Amino acid sequence: MNLLVLSPSLDIRFFAVVLLVIGLFSPVQAEITSLDSGNIDDVLNNAGVAIVNFYADWCRFSQMLHPIFEESSNIVREEFPETKQVVFARVDCDQHSDIAQRYRISKYPTLKLFRNGMMMKREYRGQRSVAAIADFIRQQQVDPVKEINSMEEIKTLDRSKRNVIAYFEKRDSENYHAFSKVANILRDDCTFLAAFGAVSEAERFSGDNVIYKPMGESAPDMVYLGSLSNFDLTYAWTQDKCVPLVREITFENGEELTEEGIPFLILFHVKEDTESLEKFQHEVARQLISEKGSINFLHADCEKFRHPLLHIQKTPADCPVIAIDSFRHMYVYPDFKDLNIPGKLRQFVLDLHSGKLHREFHHGPDPTDSTPGQEETGGELASSPPESSFQKLAPSETRYTILSRDRDEL
Numbered sequence: 001m002n003l004l005v006l007s008p009s010l011d012i013r014f015f016a017v018v019l020l021v022i023g024l025f026s027p028v029q030a031e032i033t034s035l036d037s038g039n040i041d042d043v044l045n046n047a048g049v050a051i052v053n054f055y056a057d058w059c060r061f062s063q064m065l066h067p068i069f070e071e072s073s074n075i076v077r078e079e080f081p082e083t084k085q086v087v088f089a090r091v092d093c094d095q096h097s098d099i100a101q102r103y104r105i106s107k108y109p110t111l112k113l114f115r116n117g118m119m120m121k122r123e124y125r126g127q128r129s130v131a132a133i134a135d136f137i138r139q140q141q142v143d144p145v146k147e148i149n150s151m152e153e154i155k156t157l158d159r160s161k162r163n164v165i166a167y168f169e170k171r172d173s174e175n176y177h178a179f180s181k182v183a184n185i186l187r188d189d190c191t192f193l194a195a196f197g198a199v200s201e202a203e204r205f206s207g208d209n210v211i212y213k214p215m216g217e218s219a220p221d222m223v224y225l226g227s228l229s230n231f232d233l234t235y236a237w238t239q240d241k242c243v244p245l246v247r248e249i250t251f252e253n254g255e256e257l258t259e260e261g262i263p264f265l266i267l268f269h270v271k272e273d274t275e276s277l278e279k280f281q282h283e284v285a286r287q288l289i290s291e292k293g294s295i296n297f298l299h300a301d302c303e304k305f306r307h308p309l310l311h312i313q314k315t316p317a318d319c320p321v322i323a324i325d326s327f328r329h330m331y332v333y334p335d336f337k338d339l340n341i342p343g344k345l346r347q348f349v350l351d352l353h354s355g356k357l358h359r360e361f362h363h364g365p366d367p368t369d370s371t372p373g374q375e376e377t378g379g380e381l382a383s384s385p386p387e388s389s390f391q392k393l394a395p396s397e398t399r400y401t402i403l404s405r406d407r408d409e410l
Contacts, residue, residue, distance in 0.1 A: 031073055031074075031077055031083075032070060032088050032089065032090055033087060033090070034089070034090055034091075034092070035052065035090065035091045035096070035099065036096055036099075037096065037098060037099065040091075040099060041117065043087060043089060044087075044089075044114050044117045045116065046084055046117075047084055047085075047086070047087040047114065047116070047117075048084060048085045048086065048115070048116065049085070049086050049087070049113070049114070049137065049141070050087040050113070050114040050115075051086075051087075051089070051111055051113055051114075051124065051136075052089045052090065052111070052112050052113075052114065053065065053069050053088075053090040053091070053109055053110075053111055054090075054091045054093055054099075054100060054103065054105045054108065054109060054110040054112065055090060055091070055093065055108055055109045056092070056093050056108045057092065058094075059108040061108060061399065061400055062108050062401070065109050068128055068130055069088065069133065071130045072088070072133040072134045072137075073088035075134045076134050076137050079138070085141075086140075086141070093105055093108065103119065105403070106261075106395075106402070106403050107259075107395050107400035107402050107403060108400060108403075109400070110123060110400075111124035111125075111133075112124075113140070115181075115184055115185055116181065118185060120185065122256060124136055125255060143180075144183045144184055144187035144192050145179070145183045145192045145193065146191070146192065146193045146194075147193075147196070148195035148199060148200075150199065151195070151199065151202070153193075157191075157193075157213065158191070159215060159219075161190075162189070162190045162191065162213075162214060162242055163190065163193065163212070163213040164183070164190050164191070164192050164193070164210065164211075164212050164238060164242070165193045165194070165195075165211050165212075165213065166179050166192075166193070166195070166208070166209070166210045166211075167194070167195050167200035167203040167204050167208060167209055167210075168194060168195070168196050168200060168208045169196070169197065169200070169204060169207075169208060170197065171196050173208070174228075174229040175228035176194070176208075178228060178229055178230065178231045179192075179194065179210065179228065179234065181231055181235075182231065182238050186235075186238060186239060186242045186243075189239075189242035189243050190241070190242035208228055209223065209224065209228075210223075210228065210234070211223050212224070212238075212241045214241070224237050245281065245284060245285055245289075245292070245297055246267075246277075246280065246297045246298065246299055247299075248298065248299055248300070248301075249264070249266065249298045249299070249305075249390075250304075251304070251393070254393035255393055255394065257296060257298070257393075258390060258391065258393045258395075260296060261327075262293070262294060262295055262296055263294075263295050263296070263324055263325060263327065263352060264295070264298050264325040264390055265284075265288075265295050265296065265297050265298065265322070265323075265324055265349060266322070266323055266324075266325065266390075267299040267321075267322050268300050268301075268302040268305060268308075268309055268314070268320065268322075268323070269299060269300075269301075269302060269319050269320040269321075270301075270302060270303070270316065270320075271301050271303070273319070273320060276319075276320040276336070279340070280299065280320075280322070280339065283339050284297045284345070287342075287343060287345050287346040288345065288346055288349060291346070291349055295324075295349055302316045302320075303316055307389065308323075308325075308389035308390065309321065311330060311386050311387075311389045312332050312386050312389075313386075314332070320336045321333075321336065322336060322339070322345075322348075324349070324352050324357070325389060325390045326352060327388045327390070327391045328387070328391075329357075329358065329385035329386060329387060329388060330385065330386045330387070330388060330389060331348075331352065331357045331385060333345070333348055357385075
């Protein structure tokens with residue numbers, strides 16, 4: 001029998017080749033951090049950016065996402081090797097239901113974004129592909145603060161956007177670090193700009209400062225008067241300016257707004273009709289500020305949202321139109337011209353919460369609301385309110401496993 005005898009040198013080279021081949025064809029181990037109640041705060045607080053996959057093993061969409069999420073992590077790790085710069089993490093929601101409740105997880109899988117431990121309002125809702133998730137993280141690494149190199153640039157600002165402009169003596173300062181952190185969190189809501197040194201000198205007569213330029217050429221500037229080094233104060237002031245009380249609903253953010261789970265009070269208006277929008281914003285602020293958190297105040301382009309209008313037997317020609325969508329039914333505010341009647345818009349919202357709007361659609365006006373001299377019908381009047389239109393924008397069962405959540409009949 002012939003035996004193959006390898007020399008020591010050949011032996012070493014042979015095994016080196018074998019190891020190389022194994023290395024080339026073995027998948028790289030993904031660096032996904034599993035979170036639990038013991039490590040979640042420490043991991044997230046020390047991560048510049050963290051994307052967290054909230055999943056359940058039995059969910060088929062979660063199963064499909066796992067290899068994609070892991071490969072995205074590998075690609076991002078190569079581009080951003082600093083371990084705390086970007087963190088990919090996951091939470092098994094069956095094993096850690098307390099964490100799922102803490103972050104109000106209502107569907108699997110849910111990909112939430114965190115910055116320095118703070119959960120961002122907008123989660124990842126894009127395509128579930130390696131390229132799309134990796135690109136999303138790349139975008140999060142782009143500095144949201146644009147440097148101003150000449151004060152002439154201020155004259156050419158896009159006043160259709162909300163602009164926050166800061167003037168600093170130097171970039172390496174506590175004031176700028178706090179401002180940069182705020183800008184990263186609110187990057188989707190405002191445009192952030194900053195000038196430094198000699199460029200900003202004329203605007204720093206009393207020290208570093210920040211101003212807010214609202215939308216509109218004639219809108220006056222607002223100056224931040226708090227401590228710039230105090231992140232909490234700076235963030236609260238900036239958020240108040242960048243996130244309006246009345247938000248615009250679009251097809252891009254409709255899923256996000258619907259998932260908040262509270263009814264919509266919507267003004268449908270022609271895009272160019274800013275006067276009606278300003279009236280609506282004024283009355284919402286005057287009558288309904290105490291209802292914030294129980295209803296979403298929105299405005300919509302009545303051309304783009306023609307279908308919901310048809311749902312309530314209106315057309316763009318009828319705009320401006322105010323309506324409530326409770327996610328079960330839609331109710332129309334009687335007359336936009338009555339908007340400035342003290343308390344009328346507020347009563348419309350309160351009637352939703354009390355069930356009166358729903359009751360009157362099924363049974364006619366409450367007896368106490370009958371017009372004097374009006375005959376009693378003695379039976380059910382008729383009517384069935386139009387079904388919700390915006391509920392169709394909610395997360396789809398073709399992409400998520402939706403956790404059941406009961407809604408009141410409104």
